[in-house]
Amino acid sequence: MHATNHPTEPLYITWVENEQSRQARWCAENNTSPPKRVMTSGDTLSADAAYRLVSQGTSLLWRGDFQNARQLLQALARRIDKKQDGGKKKHGQDHAASPLDAFNRHRLRQSQRTDLLNRLLIELDADAGIALRRAPDVREACLAALAMPGEPFVLSLRSLQGIIGAYEWRKKGVAVPGLAQPIHVHYGVYSPNRGEYLDLLAQAPLPTTELAFDIGTGSGVIAAMLAQRGVRRIIATDMDERALACARENMDLLGFSHIVQTQKADLFPEGRSPLIVCNPPWLPARPTTPIEHAIYDPGSRMLLGYLDGLASHLEPVGEGWLIMSDLAEHLGLRSPDFLPRAIAAAGLRVIDKLETRPRHPKAMDASDPLHAARSAETTALWRLAAGGRQIAFVDNVAAHPY
Template identity: 50%
Template sequence: MTTIPTNRHTDIEWRNESTQKPPKQALFIDRANADMLLQYARNNTAVVWQGDFHNAKQILAALKKRIRKPAAQAPQADIQTAFHRHRLQQAQQSRLINMLAVEIGAGFTLNLPRAPDVSAALADVYGLPNETPFLLPLNQLLGFIGAHEWHKKGVNIPALGGRIHVPFGVFSPLRGEYLELLMQAPLPRHYRTAFDIGTGSGVLAALLARRGVSTVIGTDTNPRAINCAEANLTRLGLSQQVRIEHTDLFPAGCADLIVCNPPWLPAKPTSAIEAALYDPDHAMLKSFLNGVAAHLNPGGEAWLVISDLAEHLHLRHADFLQQCFQTASLTVIDVLHTKPVHQKAAAPKDPLSFARNQETTHLYRLKPKK
């Protein structure tokens, strides 16, 4: 737990889902403007808003407008540098934005005029209610509220005949193209067992069960993901077919089919949720490929679902995956591919649009070399 000094002459806990260092101090105030908040933020001082909640949201919007400036199109000659510059700029902007905070009272209460009931949204993130107050960046609180609404609504997955419900901190299957690849890949009728490595929401494990695999084990190390996956499988009536284990990569034993959708970009995550997107030096990908053959039954396959966005960002060479397959003594028996349809792929103002509009998502069917 991290505590910081305040102008109330008492220390108070500071919570932040990102890896950012806490501010050096916090000031409780009920009147301010965006310029004042920006000055405090640049001095590593957080402002804890004590006034009207809707006014705080307006000031936050003004603060973001001052901080976020349109990024120039990345030069094609130095794409990798452009990507890392973009990530650094995002981190710097996020730190300044997160300096506007609110105090969360005992029992996840927010005692500000016109404030909504935030207890359910905070319980989604933290579990049991708090007994002592803590400070939370307003931008993160709004993110928690939005995530809670998405959690309740869920994401419709036609192939499942139902919805996947995802709380804050778990990667959501909004990008449906990789799910379609899993449904299109030929599945031998005699495959009865499967592992889903890094199951997250449990959506891939559920799809394998729907396709007729009688026993599926999903693994993950994120407690939020494990709880999320188990809840989704129960809701879909698949908890008898699918079991979730708190395990790093492979469970004990072997399976006919092993599926993995690892993080696609080799960069350092700045928050827990980013661990589903960024994996330094492709550590999980390499560990999966190097270990998968030992966990396959004779005649079994490994399915790797991965995008080539990292190649278009010059974060890995075009032959990187083939080298990984060779090192792991794996043979590619088929490749399925599709183009993304998510909003960023067609957003010209996105600073990485030059790479996103070239992206292709692949499903590699792999077998151990004989």
């Protein structure tokens, strides 16, 4: 599920150039305010000098060679990482830190790093052209990602690189086993790159092929897999217009548009279904960018909303499939009994629980600051039914009433 907020009034960034005051539309995906201290800079600026300036709160509007700006951004990243790594060694972290402390420190370092790197800025004209030497043509990428303001605008070089990268991935697509065509992911929509949960979705026995709800569809990959498995009618919901547009495009490309209906809704559509699937964000923490709404679920709002509303939207013999990782439990963000208690409190029972281990590179990377939690992580598909307040644990674990 995605939630994207947009400011009601346009924001503008101002700076002085050639002794004249100038301004342009400010473009920031997370709706941050425009920087107040801006200076123009170019190819004669050294990486050390740039690092000092951004560390002191100055944003740099680039007027030199575009490729040199890319190299400067890489040099800034190396200096920031070196500074942060030096701080870790100085304080002896994260050996004695709890998983929760390690997570909070990791998030803080990520936020600080992003803030500093976002201080290298690029100006684009009203048509998304860049008047710099060796600048690429980014018009199509910007048109695909942004609501074009119709006037010159400024954004961070790092954001622009994200837009370019997302556009290339959108064209290429993400291969999903079992689907005839790749899933093409729009900018700002989460990519289905964690294949293990899709494996569970392909393995779980279908209770019906008549109708299914896909709650928080995102790219539409779950709806597509259900359609591929023979479900004849699917209603896919999301709150984010980008996600809905992305899902519709993928259904068209896969030939499932006559099966999958997209609908803007906060969780459930009207009515009942014999199968309701949800893959909510897995971590109960605060997102800092729109794309992070697919990863972080503050207060477990979407998870609890799905569980609490499931019984009233299921057909009497229907199933709700909840796809969740237990990474939050290993990080100390949720207690181990949180999910079983929430399932029981919602008047649901567990029919079965399919589990798998992650295969993504970070789970194998011992240098990752969250490696201890990631290496213990499992991903599960919980098959839930309405009725009863008893959790029937599987895998030879005794049932526990709550």
